[in-house]
Amino acid sequence: MLMTTALALALSGALQTTPVSQTALPASPPAVIAYNDVDSQTVTQPTPDTATPGAAAETPAQPAAPAVSSVEAIPDDVASAAQALQDEITSVMTPPAAEPTPTPAKPVTPSKPTTPSNQALYGTVLGTYTTSYSTKQTNRCTNIRLAATAVNGTVLSPGETFSFNTVVGQRTTARGYKEAHVFSGGQVTEGVGGGICQVSSTLFNAAMLADMQITARVNHGLPVSYVPAGRDATVSWGGPEFKFKNPYSYPVKITAGYDSAKGTITLSILGPKNAVAPKTKVSVTQKGESYVTRRYSNDKVTYTTSSTYKTAS
Numbered sequence: 588m589l590m591t592t593a594l595a596l597a598l599s600g601a602l603q604t605t606p607v608s609q610t611a612l613p614a615s616p617p618a619v620i621a622y623n624d625v626d627s628q629t630v631t632q633p634t635p636d637t638a639t640p641g642a643a644a645e646t647p648a649q650p651a652a653p654a655v656s657s658v659e660a661i662p663d664d665v666a667s668a669a670q671a672l673q674d675e676i677t678s679v680m681t682p683p684a685a686e687p688t689p690t691p692a693k694p695v696t697p698s699k700p701t702t703p704s705n706q707a708l709y710g711t712v713l714g715t716y717t718t719s720y721s722t723k724q725t726n727r728c729t730n731i732r733l734a735a736t737a738v739n740g741t742v743l744s745p746g747e748t749f750s751f752n753t754v755v756g757q758r759t760t761a762r763g764y765k766e767a768h769v770f771s772g773g774q775v776t777e778g779v780g781g782g783i784c785q786v787s788s789t790l791f792n793a794a795m796l797a798d799m800q801i802t803a804r805v806n807h808g809l810p811v812s813y814v815p816a817g818r819d820a821t822v823s824w825g826g827p828e829f830k831f832k833n834p835y836s837y838p839v840k841i842t843a844g845y846d847s848a849k850g851t852i853t854l855s856i857l858g859p860k861n862a863v864a865p866k867t868k869v870s871v872t873q874k875g876e877s878y879v880t881r882r883y884s885n886d887k888v889t890y891t892t893s894s895t896y897k898t899a900s
Contacts, residue, residue, distance in 0.1 A: 709840045710860030714797025714867070715853060718789045718813040720782070722850040726765035727782035732845060733763055734783040735852055738790065739843035743833040748802060749841070751787050751822050751829040758783060758824060770821070773808045773897045784821050785813050787829045790841070790854040791820035794831045795882045795890065797839070797856040798865040803830035806894035817871035817878030817894045837862060 722728060737755045758764040758780030767781030784807065791804060792814065804820045805827040811819050820829045833839050837859050845852040858864075867889075871880045882890035 708859060709857035711858045711862040711864055713839065713856045713858045713862065713864050714793045714795070714799075715855035716789050716792035716796065717851055717853040718785060720785060720813060720850045720852065722847065724767065724782075727767040728847060728850075729763070729765050730758070730767055730780050730782040731785055731852060732847070734758075734780075734786040735843040735845050735854075738786065738841055738854070741841040742838050743841070744838050745833055745836050748830055748832045751790070752824060755783065755786075755822075770807050770809050775809075780824075784811070784819070786843070786852065786854070787822045788814050788819040789852055790843075791829060792818055792869070793854040793856050795869050796865075796867050797858075798834065798867050798882075798884050798889065799839075799856065800832040800834045801830075801890055801892070802832055803828045804892055805829075806892075806896070808897050810896045815871060816873070816896065817880040817892075818869070819894070835862070 720727065720731060734755050738751075741749065741754055743749055756762070760779055764780045764783075766777045766779050768775055769778035769781040770776075771778065788811065791801075794801060795818075806817070807819050807821045810816050821827050822829050835858065840857045842855045842857060843852070844855075866885050868883050869880065870883070871878050873879075876895055878894045878896075880890075880892045880894065881888050
């Protein structure tokens, strides 16, 4: 409907600007002019006059009126403008073609984090040591497991000091520790947390082999069965402490593993993958009732401690 109306307006404007040639008709007698659409010829129909009495009704012959010329052709510029308008209306009225449904993009799988794994960060064993315990002493086994779990995964930055009592914390029944055999005053007695000294002693040996800087170590009052004399390290909350310092320019990690079926516990100190494990060895010599422990690094003594034990009463 919009296109037809616009086209009609365009043609109407064209007709108004194009004159139609016509010839004036005589004033009398009036004639009715009819247009023949077929051949554009003018047909004149007479208008009846008032009849004269006694006279035959006759219409006098009239000269043929000149033919009215047909509408002149629309100029080219007007026709072009009308056609352009029609094309524009057609383009507006024609609905746009349906756009193709876009293919959904494939989801992008996020890349895996590039953070190195612990194996890559700590791939060099600087020092490791394993001791055994009786699996029949269930309370003692529980205490060993709790202390080993607390120590496991501890990371020491360069120059940082490890404190056994700080890392493991106070041994209480509320934290799950049980009563087991402990040394006190040169005697064997029962105490909450009995057995954790095996964890500290095992770690002491791993630290010596890893060439850690031992800053605090105290031997038991009585010899123990799980390490040789001179290679133990007792601990007590508010009493003896075991500490060592990381002397390297890189961080180190402490790992603890225990086998409850076999009754073994292993403590290790790890360094970066590109670290070089130190060449260390430990020797113990007895002088009277004392035991002298020396640690050698590249054939040089880098640590010395002595231990004296009482005889169990």
